[in-house]
Amino acid sequence: MFRRSLILLIGFWIGSNEAINVTNSRYRQNYHIIAPTGWLNDPNGLSYFNGNYHVFFQYDPTSSNGGGPKQWGHVTSTDLVNWKYTQPTIALAPDQSYDVGGVWTGSAVNNNGELTAIYTGLHNNTGEQLVNIATSTDGVTFTKYSGNPVVPTQPIDGTNQFRDPKVWKYNGVWYMVVGNQSKKNHGRTVLYQSDDLRQWTYLGPLADEPDNRVGSMWECPNFFYINGKHVLFMGTDVERDGDHFANQGLNVYFIGDFNYETKVFSHAVDFYELDNGHDFYAAQMFQDPKNRTILFAWMNSFGTNFEEMQDGWAHTLTVPRQLRLSSDGSRVQMIPVDELTLLRGTEYINSPIEIEGHDLRLYYDKQTGKLVLERTKDVRQVDMGSIMQLNLRIFLDQSSIEVFANDGNVTMSSRYYKDPIPTITLFAEYGVANVEFQAFRLNNIW
Structure with a gap:
């Protein structure tokens, strides 16, 4: 026996919700970030600016199957709990030759009082995936840089699978990781640096796995320092191994040490899943004013049948989570942010x-x-x-x-x-x- x-502490909401321009509210989320209507996927541009938390997201308001060009939807909050759609809700739309195929995933940083979005644009004529920037002084209305694209080509040693820039600052220098497939068709993360977010220098691969054991393409890379270690996580396609890596698309991570002088990331051979459920992908993190590392992810797996698509909307983000390392430094842990008790x-x-x-x-x-x-x-x-x-x-x-x-x-x-x-x-x-x-x-x- x-x-x-x-x-057990269970938090849940029971009741109805008046949906916004959808045909049926039966599955409509009540305290998670969702789009007003249509399609949502990757969280983008996570940041704190002008007294507000900002979450942008991949957005297609025209359909629930995500078939149209992607845009950046936008919500803000003062407390990480109560979110409001900005007006306009669309922060970045595909309206230039370098992004008319879609304003895809990217990040955002506060650059001396100017919120700068760094995003992937799909070029109209070539189909290339390019890095572009747009700036805002109020955090809502953005102006695209006249010199876009700021990274006009993929690395010479990589394929045109080149996307999802994530930017941070260290000792006055901007750094950027981007997901890129090598010419031998294995996944990797490449590294750039810049003094002004406009002129970027390619530094080479930050991490790669030539034997393809971590998948053929690394999407949505995030690289950050936490509790004395550096962590790299990304979305990829890993072959299932028993209970591990069961989803069609999942987030995995390496833990190691990064030397800013040599630009070498020394990490353990082993890699781990960030979340072990059915639906979790395209995670993104940022540092908040309380010096916490906060994460949102897209609750999705490519094998799931998302029934809300027939109701005029699709997908949701996770609740915000605080990241930390385990006591021995070998694992990433996630806990709900304290503010969720406000719900x-x-x-x-x-x-x-x-x-x-x-x-x-x-x-x-x-x-x-x-x-x-x-x-x-x-x-x-x-x-x-x-x-x-x-x-x-x-x-x-x-x-x-x-x-x-x-x-x-x-x-x-x-x-x-x-x-x-x-x-x-x-x-x-x-x-x-x-x-x-x-x-x-x-x-x-x-």
Whole structure:
């Protein structure tokens, strides 16, 4: 007989939401970032500027299948919780020869009181993927640089798969990583530097894996310093290995040390998944005024059937998460930002409870030592190691679940489709679980 203590904190919203220009609100999210209508994908340009948090996102307001040229949608918040669409909601549109095929993924930085967006543009005539910039003094209205593109060609040692610039500043110098496929068709991240965000010098590959074990193209790279180490994470296509790398498109990361003099990133051979759920991709991070490393991701996997597409909209971002390293420096951990407690309304229940349901199953298997999230018989599971107690914090919205286990050692993010909201089954295989259950009704921000 197995007895295990489970301390569960579940946050969820129950109720209706008046959708904005959509045909059905049954799966419409209530406290996650979503587009007003149409298609949303990668988070872009994460930044803090003029007293507001800014989240831009890949946006196609014309359809729910993302078939049109991409634009940058835009929301702002003073607290990382209550988001508002800017007016206009479209910050950057494809209206120049160098980006008429789409304003694709990129980043944003505060350059001496000017918010500068650095983005991928798809050229009208050549189909090349180019790096461009646009600037804003108010954080809402942007002017594209007359000298675009600032990086007019891909590296000479790479293919035309060249996209998703992420920029940061160190000791007065701007640096940029970009995803690029090598001419031998393996994934890699390349490095640039600049004094003014307009003239860029190619420094060569920051990291690559010639044996293709980390996929053929590295998208949405992020490179940053945290807790004494440098972390590189990116979206890619890794071959499945048992329970690992189960999604069609996922975020993985390396941890190591970067020397700014030699421009060498020395990292461990092993790489790891950033999230172990069904739907998590195109993650992006930024540093906020509290010196926290904050992340958003697109809750997506390319094998998922997203049922809301028939309702006139598609996709959602994760809740904001704070990144840190584990105590031994070997893993990236993610926890919900503290501000999310502002969403809490009425406490739903505060007593031991047996939770029943059949649409989502979240359980800990003592025999295998794995935490399992099962969605309509599609299983994701993670080895939790030797533990005596399992602490779970779960965010359940109209069509998503995010699980944070043992203070961010493991996270699992997944979409689901059940009208109305399903219940969650929590149980321990081959034994009995003592469950302390606390839930809050979360406010609707839209």
